[in-house]
Amino acid sequence: MKLMSHLVERSRMLDDIACADDFGDMPDLEKRILAILSLFETNRKSGNADEYVFPDSRRIRPTLVGIKSFLREGAAIDIEKMRASTEQLLRRKLVAKKSDCYFLSDSGKRVGKIFRIERMSKGYDNLLSRTGNSKAYSLFCEHVFGKDLSQFNVLDMEQLDTLIEKLELKPSEVALDLGCGNGRIAEYISDLTGAKMVGLDFAAEVIKNAQQQTVDKKDRLTYVPGDMNELSFKEGSFDAIISIDTLYFVESIDATIRRLKKLLKPPNGRLAIFYDQTCDPDESRDILLPENTKVGVALSSNGLAYETVDYTTNSKDIWIREIKAAEELKELFVKEDNADIYEDRVQDAKRTLEKIEDGRHVRYFYLAKLKK
Ligand SMILES: C[S@@+](CC[C@H](N)C(=O)[O-])C[C@H]1O[C@@H](n2cnc3c(N)ncnc32)[C@H](O)[C@@H]1O
Incomplete structure (x- = not known):
């Protein structure tokens, strides 16, 4: 997204x-x-x-x-x-x-x-170094998501709790956060579960900063710069892989999921994905069913069994909160020279709300598992 x-x-x-x-x-x-x-x-x-x-x-x-x-x-x-x-x-x-x-x-x-x-x-x-250093953005995250993890997504604490609960990560396990941004979500998950997290993102300065900020947790947290389209980890490296609002940016969702499946460690490897999909006004709404989205189709065609949770209604509330919080914090955003962040948030929220109202936009959580 x-x-x-x-x-x-x-x-x-x-x-x-x-x-x-x-x-x-x-x-x-x-x-x-x-x-x-x-x-x-x-x-x-x-x-x-x-x-x-x-x-x-x-x-x-x-x-x-x-x-x-x-x-x-x-x-x-x-x-x-x-x-x-x-x-x-x-x-x-x-x-x-x-x-x-x-x-x-x-x-x-x-x-x-x-x-x-x-x-x-x-x-x-x-962008992410500005959001990471912005007081306005920190308050925005608290208001909208319930906690400031420098989220750059549509993931509130309800969704994050579901992800953590369903993944059942253990301290002995290693998970990859694909497109981890500022890395604070990976840090939060590791703090709660004790699992080792690897955060990957192509924003190299942001990754460097995430590693520096968490140096006291370096036995559990590693941040690496890299392109999601060119993943070079060894096969079977991860017990779990998380993708929160990142698959919009890959060249092929099918090829990426094929690669991610290989990176999962058998037999219990799992893949957790948050993903939004929109359809055109003249397109059939059927493509918005969980099994018909690009992610649903790619998971099935790669032989992965999955369950889904529909977060469309929940995300609608998040978008509404985004507009309210951005308006309340507008002055602070402007003072920080981050007016563009305020404007983008409001515009994006308005556009997405319109599509949700029109039944043309959905948000799903997918939890896929390697078949035993
Ligand atoms: C919408 S943000 C989501 C960030 C984070 N997962 C979160 O939920 O807050 C998308 C992230 O994907 C990263 N990204 C986009 N294209 C990428 C690519 N080709 N390789 C690696 N990271 C990429 C961006 O730098 C950004 O951090």
């Missing part, structure tokens, strides 16, 4: 943060165009040729205008400048053009992915 809509979140990341200059003298606008085209690739193709459907239901074609809509200062960018950049990318054979749409070539896909991941991880580094 997202506390900001995926689109807003991703476009800001793509846009705001300079990426390392690995590709020599390639101008920044060209890198950004490649990253944006890579973002298109990670979204669903609609029935209409060339059109992509984004998580907030927007349908966009990868034309110059479509690409421009992902640049934060898009309106101010001269379309001719963008045209010149795409011409360069065409010349470098990183991009191909079909009528007025642009697509990545195979080499463009590789390079575009690097820029996309790099920009997104730096974006999260920036």
Whole structure:
């Protein structure tokens, strides 16, 4: 999921943060165009040729205008400048053009992915280090979730308690928190259960900070930087794997679950996932049934048995609390120079509430187990 809509979140990341200059003298606008085209690739193709459907239901074609809509200062960018950049990318054979749409070539896909991941991880580094150090955000978490664990999700203490209760972690066990953010949830789980936790996230600075903050618990807590799409742990490393609002960001949910299953230790390995799914107004609501969501389908196709808990109604209350708390804390957010966090929370909550009211948005907890 997202506390900001995926689109807003991703476009800001793509846009705001300079990426390392690995590709020599390639101008920044060209890198950004490649990253944006890579973002298109990670979204669903609609029935209409060339059109992509984004998580907030927007349908966009990868034309110059479509690409421009992902640049934060898009309106101010001269379309001719963008045209010149795409011409360069065409010349470098990183991009191909079909009528007025642009697509990545195979080499463009590789390079575009690097820029996309790099920009997104730096974006999260920036955002999560700000939420982690913000008094307003700490109070926001207390009001909304019942405790400040620097949550960047829709997980209140009721949901977290369910997760802990159902996982039944023992002190002898090791669990992975995939996309752990600031790592405070992993720390909380370890403090309660005594289990060893490994937190993985691609926000490298945030991970470094989490390790420093918990140095006195380093026998139980390890934080590692890494990409969820390229997990390099040994097979059978974990008794449990937790994914709280992170599977929206992987390239393939099916491939990720296949990999996670391999990382689980037989025979009792378990996988706990919190996941939201939205459907378009014209789509059948059947895809929102727990067994039909992307996660439900991927668990089944990978031979994992699972149980689910429907948290849609509970999450509706959380979103309502988010708006109230954000409004109450607005002044403090602004004073801290974190007005964008306040705005994103309110906007995202309003958008999601509308979809929940319309029966187009669900939130589930999945607990999957290796079959004995
Ligand atoms: C919505 S936040 C959830 C954070 C945390 N699980 C929580 O519940 O508070 C998504 C997290 O996934 C991380 N993330 C996104 N894409 C990733 C990737 N490809 N590899 C590793 N981490 C990723 C982000 O840095 C962020 O911490």
